[in-house]
Amino acid sequence: MSRITCLRTIRIAERPNLIWVEIETDEGLTGLGESFRGAQAVEAVLHEQVAPWLLGRDARQIEAVSRHLMTPYLGFHSAGAEVRAASAVDLALWDLMGQRHGIPVHEALGGASRLAIRAYNTCAGYAYNTSGVARRDIGAGDRPAGPYDDQVAFMRDAGALAESLLSEGYSAMKIWPFDIYAPASGGHLITLEDLKAGLEPFRKVRAAVGDRIEVMCELHSLWGAHAAARICRALEDYGVFWAEDPLNKMDDIGGLADLRRQTRTPLCGSETLAGTVPFRQLLAADAIDIVMLDLAWCGGLTEGRKIAALAESHAKPVAPHDCTGPVTLMAGLHLALHAPTAIFQEVVRATLATWYRDLVTDLPLIQQGMVQAPTAPGLGTALRPEIRRREDAVVRQSRAG
Template identity: 75%
Template sequence: MSKITEIRTIRIAERANLCWVEIVTDEKLTGLGEAFRGAEAVERVVHEQIAPWLLGRDSRRIAEVSRHLLMPYIGFHSASAEVRGASAVDMALWDLVGQRHGIPVHEALGGACRPDIAVYNTCAGYAYNSSSKRGHRREIGATDEMQGPYDDQVAFHRDAGALAESLLSEGYAAMKIWPFDKYAESFGGQTITLPDLKAGLEPFAKIRAAVGDRIEIMAELHSLWSSHAAERICRALEDYGVFWVEDPIGKMDDARALADLRRRTSVPICGSETLGGAVPFRDLLAADALDVVMVDLAWCGGLTEGRKIAALAEAYAKPFAPHDCTGPVALMAGLHLAIHAPTAIYQEVVRATLSTWYPELVTGLPVIRDGRAQAPAAPGLGTALRPEVAHREDATLRVATG
């Protein structure tokens, strides 16, 4: 038995959307997990609902823990605070498995399908989506200036062609941008005007003019649009050879609406980081509503549920691509699954965060060579929260023992 003796949560005000979960066993091992969005709510779920049940149990029984924590009571649908808490716990338990046996998590999952995997750069800024408790994404205005060489969200609005050249010079062969977001508010996402549509297309045109077909472009729509508006955007993007259009409609678990959109456009549809559990993915794939399966391990139920989703992608012969625009631990977990999953094609990264605050928080991060993330070799997830993080002035540490 590997008895769970302590459960810790750590939050810091500077990154108000992140909550880390550490699980300690009587073997003196510590497993690390991560949740994103609603960090205070996740913290309360962990201490008020999960810890009283989990303390004293065998950390090796991951499937049993996952099933119990994802039982379908009120609040347990999709990526709720309960599911995000369960996701962080699950990551930590898999981290423990790897550490206990001296193997990386991808080996514990069943072994690697590849030695490395292609990455694409999500063109965000340095603090994108991590600092505000409300989770609002940064919107770029006319007066915004670059805050550093990798302030890529400003860059794709100002000169997307130069940004593409910069990425290619560093070995990145794919990039993701979201120039349509700012036009959704005018009509609540129900429609998009022709002038706004043309303005949103400009970065894609600049990229193709600057670098031709040497870089893949992913278009992110952030679930901001109605089916009608999404169709108009998708059809307009057909001329630019986009690799996928991600989360085009407001309800990404609406299989009928998404399948209808997919029939009406030739651009590949990708989804969805927003979904929790394997069932919505099963329904979307059965409805022929997706071309690419994307999953966020901090929102879907962790690695246990994530590998079920990867298996569904394989069963339906669909490419698989783990999400990360959130935190460093979820990124490492996603990379392990991408190395393991047979149909995985990409791991998302953000070079702005990889080069700045991710290394300030954790001890290990993906090694990227020539646009490909290498398979982690260290035991477990291959990363740990730096000890000083829990002792920062802006840190909130809660400990449950039993």
């Protein structure tokens, strides 16, 4: 037995939406998990609801723990605080599994389908998502805070940004130039003038580098059906690899299926969904082309590999999400290496170059646009020891009696 003796949470004021979970066992091992958004709510769920049930249990029984935590009386099939808490615990248990056996998580999952996977760069900036809400008001007049302030870059000169990414080996990028036009109508209308302005970055990319780079369009669940259809049809001229989260909300199965019939632009979704059921329904309705999932929100690796198996059964590709935290990135990478139909791992070069590396001991190695398989046991990273000693750190522990 691998008895769970302690559940610890750590969060820091500088990154108020990030929360880490450390689970200790009587073997002397510590597993690391993570979630994002509403960190205080997740912390409360973990200590008031999860810990009293989890402490003293066998950390090896990942499936049983997942089943219990993913089926609360309220909050199931959502990415609410209960499921975000369950996701963080699940990641920590898989980290423990790999450490216990001296193997990386992708091997513990059943082995790798590949030892490297293609990266795409989400063109965010250094402070993107800092407060938990993506900054969507950047315009051409904004100035970059550094060489990788890619959200400013794609609004100013997306062609030059594409050239920069290609020079570093990236062959795919994701941008969201339409976001700034949604608030005017609540996402229900996009004017022809705004549509053409939103298309400009895509035109500049093609003018600068031709077809040498793939471009994804993020729509952030901001749009109603009519506006989303207008955007997706207009994107067809630029060979966009996918339009991501086009509708508000992405559990609108019928709406997505209808949108997919109206456009040749492939639809991707959704990091915002949790549990297998919404994905099963989307796939059964032929409503999406690419499955995106976030392991810190969907239920962790246990639920994530089931979602990946559903995608495989429908011959759909998988692309794990990360624009939130370094542990989620590592976990997503392990799934991307394992899942047979995975095609991309999302990365943000701005965060990889700055604050991600300040939080954890290890990050993925990217060579010529390919993310390499970690070789260390477990997830392959840990929180830096100084994080819990920071003045702005909130550390809370629940221990077995």
